Amino acid sequence: MSEVELPRVLQQLWGLEGPARPGPKPTFHISEIGAAAVRLADAGGLGAVSMSKVAAELGRTTMALYRYVDSKDDLYVVMLDEAFGSPAPVDASLDWRARITAWAEAFRDGLARHPWVLQVPVFEPPLSPKQLDWMEAALSAFENTPLTPKDQLSSMLLVNIYVRGTAQLTANLLTGDTAILEAAREADRLYAQRLAMLATPDRFPSIAANLAGGRLEDFDADYTADEFQVGLDVVLDGIQQLIERRKS
Incomplete structure (x- = not known):
């Protein structure tokens, strides 16, 4: 070879x-x-x-x-x-959930500092030294679980995609530009108004219910750290279910 x-x-x-x-x-x-x-x-x-x-x-x-x-x-x-540099060390005595949460929050903060990263074309998995440090840190969070190597890689990618996705949705907020942020809020309000006109309760009951609760207005402009954690917990709950299946 x-x-x-x-x-x-x-x-x-x-x-x-x-x-x-x-x-x-x-x-x-x-x-x-x-x-x-x-x-x-x-x-x-x-x-x-x-x-x-x-x-x-x-x-x-x-x-x-x-x-x-x-x-x-x-x-x-x-x-x-x-x-991104290299990720900060995480206490190896913590359980997998705490370790991957710390990784996800650090990744989120890195994207907040450098939102342009979301626009960089991705043609292949990372091979540079510091990016492999990040991959290693994420995979090592699962080292004491019954997850297979394939499970661990899939779980890491799932968390990665969640963090990138939420960062993409909140990209206007990450700029810190008040004019851009206000324009985004106005666009969200207009979207909600048009959606309310089209998504009638008889045809789209779930959308209408979320509209009535105000959950589909100002999403990206008002997305909070608490909401990030709620979504991350849902992702990690799914990984926990996989861990439980691998134990049996």
């Missing part, structure tokens, strides 16, 4: 020596490129990031940047590794 070759961007992130490239030797670490790109994205969104702007942020030419990253997709890999 032939030796597996890592893309150049991953070789650099992992500190592995790849083939020498012609021209001057690198003058800074690839993580500095990631940090510069993250600063641009935090300030202006993902659309503010380009190879030329990152190069300017570093005081380099665009061509110089290509000594480190071959494409914008490579740049995204470096940005994601830099934006």
